[in-house]
Amino acid sequence: MLTAYYTAHYDTLLVFISLLVAILASYTALDMAGRINATQHKGAALWLVGGAFAMGVGIWSMHFIGMLSFRLPIALGYDLALTIASLLIAVVTSGFALWRISQPSLSFLQLIVSALLMGIAIAAMHYTGMAALRMTPAIEYDPLLFSLSVLIAVAASGAALWIAFTLRKNKPHMKRARAMAAIVMGVAIIGMHYTGMAAANFPVGSICTAASEGILPGWLALVVIIVTLSVLAIALLTSVLDARLESQTSLLAQSLAVANQELTQQALQDNLTKLPNRTLLEDRLDQMLRKAERTHTRFALMFIDLDGFKAINDSLGHHIGDMLLIEVAQRIRGSIRAQDTAARLGGDEFVLLIEVAEPEDAASVAVKLCNIINQAFDIDGHTLGVSASVGITIYPDDGQTAHDLLVNADAAMYHTKSTGRNGYHFFESSMNTNAHNQLQVIQDLRLALERKEFRLHYQPKFNTPDGTVIGAEALLRWQHPTRGMIAPIDFIALAEKTGLIVPIGEWVLDEACRQMRIWHDEGNRHWKVAVNLSAVQFSNDDLIELVKATLARNSLPPYALMLEVTESTAMHDVEASLAILDQLSGLGIDISIDDFGTGYSSLLYLKRLPATELKIDRGFISDLAQGGDDSSIVAAIIALGRSLNLRVVAEGVETNEQQEYLTSLGCDTMQGYLLGRPMAADQFIEAIHTTAPIEKVHSVSAKGTSPDRPASLQH
Template identity: 55%
Template sequence: MLPHTYNPLLVVCSLFVAVLAAYTAFDMTGRIAGAKDRTTQWWLLGGACAVGLGIWSMHFVGMLAFNLPIPLGYDPLTTVASLLLAFAASALGLWLVRQDVLPIPRLIVGAVMMGLAIAGMHYTGMSAMRMRPAIDYDPTLATMSVTIAIIASGAALWLAFRLRGRTSMMLFRRSSASLVMGVVFASIHYVGMAAARFPIGSVCSVAENGANHGWLAVVTMVVTLAVIAIALTISLFDIRMEAQTAALATSLATANDRLAHLALHDSLTELPNRMQLENRLEELVRNAIHADDRFTLMFLDLDGFKAVNDAFGHRVGDELLIDVATRIRARLRPHETIARVGGDEFVLLSSLKDAAAVAEFAEALIGAIQKPFLVDGHDVEISVSIGIAIFPDGGANQEELLRNADLAMYHAKALGSGGYCFFETSMETHLYEQMQIAHELHSALQRGEMILHYQPKFRAPSGPSVGAEALLRWDHPVRGLMPPERFIPIAEKTGLIVPIGAWVLDESCRQLKAWHDLGHTDWSMAVNLSPIQFAHEGLTQAVRDALHRHGLPAKCLILEVTESTAMRDVDFSLMVLRKLRRTGVQIAIDDFGTGYSSLLYLKRLPATELKIDRGFVRDLADGTEDAAIISSIVALGRALNLRIVAEGVETAAQQMYLTRLGCDTLQGFLLGRPVIADAFLAAVISSE
């Protein structure tokens, strides 16, 4: 037999190609298993080519490493046939492992077919040498090589099937398996080569005409490595694209979920919005009609919220709304719904049917919201007005229920903040009137329908006069002279109180200047500030402008702020009042004694007057509680160096008692009624 040798470098190269081909095979199985639709076919085709070329290259480089003491060559057609067998074996293996399951019978059949194809590739490639006489094979070693091929194919199929996943450990597992399988597949070739025996005198018939193995080794290695590198690069790129696509899909899914949530929820409070409320309300009406049942709809509107917004800004207002929503949600029973339907408006749907139970629930909600809020370092107090409509008496469908509960809520506001009302049919007439007033109020200033009446103030007990208090009236062309309690709440709700208040300031200063020009330079003018106006950021500038416009000394203007307004947020009130005092105007605390004032805060307020509420004066008599209260207020005023003004004086007894207690200034019907400016001088002169 002819002696043979191996080129060590090419042997190592064939082993490297075998390992790389095994890793490519494992990687392709993962790509094919995860592919969808028509991309599976392309991955299967490309993977079969890359893996088949790698297996064949391992075999062919191994043959090129084999040397005999005679010239060698390879028949091109037979060599291509061996390559096709490698493609077929790879395609079969990849197709098997891409299936959802790989049962033992299918694994065995696949291993046999794939092993025979690989062995066939080897022996077909050997026959490409066209040896004369033909190559003699050792039966034992040849059988062993085929057996190794079948066993190795089975092991490769099983490992590839198990390594299809995409976990963080998969790279290490595939690399380890590739190293083992590369050595096993290389052993198939070298056992088969060991089985080949070349008799003395053997000649290669294609040594001259066949491809030269010197340059063929280089070309085969370069082409194989290039193809495998391209396949792995494409696979890596596809993995990254798939990861980006998956991340994008997740982001889109999250965005869609968020959009769906936003479509049905208020973005600030996370409560259901009007759309979800209407869906829920429609369902409740339908079920209630079918079951002849009842349920309750409550319309909630926050009292004083606009003042908080004006005073502290919208950021604090938004935080307050979130806190309110949290408190309401904490009071809900199972299957109850609370939705935000406007700036400070909420609608609550409850399964409560009994009016007494509904009233108890409404009182609990009011109590929860009236507790002070700590928002961004500010103590904020608000209340809530609730309108209630019970299906079906309060409305036969969702539109009627919402409208009627809204009507009841406005009626609750008209009765005073922090209350609730059940809907009654008579409220519709009242609401129409309120809406008409609100509509006409917009143009009342431009039409000159707003007028001021002036009530004189006297030094106790009976004069002389020290000035007047400006009292707003609406001289309506149809309704006649309207007192402020009929339109001021509407003006505050619509925001019109700010321009109306600015007009009152300007007109009061103009009139006082006119009286000063007539010689009454010691008179002052008192002007009431509404809570909305007090919280408005332009108040101080409006005061300066009015004084400057009419050339009026600032000390002659007295701004009256109710005790409850001043105490609502003491820090904010201090800031506003100090800014006003810096203009030179005087500050009076109106309705004193009706609210709750801490002496600690009261002594810090830059006030010049305390004005005793008329409620204490009405029933004044020796030994009564009102007398004790007034005496305490006067003592407090004296201690704080404040003037004391008593309003609502209607009898001579009240006049003398208040004077004896120490009040500085009196005002009331006994001394002078509110009159227009033209009648004021005559009324004052006759009283003195």
């Protein structure tokens, strides 16, 4: 006898909604898989739990909405306990799926076993949900369709696992791939559900016992849809925000890594030449010391200083000097092996660390270095030449500590400089004597101001041709308690190197102004005192205020002071020099350009300088002979000075022939041993009278003091 069954139909809208929920649930699953894969440790566990809940709710909702779309000619309802059981099965199954795809690998066997377990679990969820109808008599299932639904569940699970595992990594265009995969997975899940529904047969006369005491489908459909979409939306939104935060965190981490790398490079690398700096050199030297001690081997430390670099830097500017240092560094780097170290200590000083078997190996490297540095450099259109002075120490012969090796190599380098430059010397113990002497001079220099050991001598300046005295140049001397009178040429370089030149220069300016105030009070009001400014003083930010305060303190009118600046210093940074000199000139102070002819002045800039005097370098005067090259240069300088309305001063006049020739050229002012030696202030007044002729001054000053050539604060 054939059994009659109720004819079922579906709510099209709810079927469509169930499809959308299936696709959305599939996309959520794929996204959760990506978050779990991208997160470590505790965060991954939280994403696994949250993802299992969201994915489970989504799959169960698709199933439940599909069931709510099912219509029979009888009232339907759902048993609450069984409905919740089907939901739990969906959540646990989702958790298993997410755990499976979060594992490092997914073999074919693992995929088959996992798909089988998941398929059975999903089928269990579906048929548990169907059982929640509590039909009497029970639902009759078509064996073929029932089996087909389970097979579809297994196949859909296998496909979903493989797709999710494949797309779990966050790569470019991954969102589009996940969206397409979610559609395929959603259709597969829907196919399984509606195949299972098609397998169910409801005999005519069946009643749903849950209709009166279970959950009614009317309002339930709307609640399930809203809750499900909310859960999935929250899960996806959380995932998107977390992914964005992770991306920003990753970018921040990369930025911090780059910044840390740059800071490390700045801390260990010379910014200009990109060679290791002093810090990294000390570390490499320490490593070489430990290795050499352990393996009983040798290595060489070579201290390199460039000869002639300062003149290029002063005359052409720091920009050219920096470019030259970069080129030198490249040549040094290209001449050593990969395991050797070349470092820049600062300025034009470099250090090499090289492994050697014998000292001769270091000598070969030094010769190679000197040769490559000796070759001309083409820098910004200038053909420049420098050479290298090299000092070499060998471990362990010349020192067993980093400090001893560096100090002794430095001493050897200075010995090379003192014996002609452009070469190398190995360290010898006698070299330390000179280094220690220099250190002692620096220590004594620090105490010289406090002990009032400095003196000023004054060399008269004469007007040409009447021979009247128009003032004096203040020249520094150091009255050392044990070494006697020391000329500036023996200590000024050290004072500049240590920064002591600043307080010494302040004392010189104050003492010269104090003395000129005395001479003014004695009636010599047309005299001027000339004071040299070193390059360090000239670049001091407090120079203008210092000069103002010094003049005020000594009640000296500004016109009584002349400040001498070398040509190379004035031309080093022309615009900055112009600003400083304009301010000094604005105070009423005269400006003299010293050592003129030795630098590289632009006449355009020279014309703009607020100078009142050009001072011809003594080098042109010493070999002056009418008709020679120097005479032509001197004549040109004097003519240039006149054309610019500048007074021209010749220093270093020592013979009558020089005086006569300079007079014939129209030189305005002279100073030199022929006319008057540098002398102490009390001797100066003895020797000089306001209207004294040159011959008389010469005869008196010949009885003067120091036989040394005058050396100013600057020389």
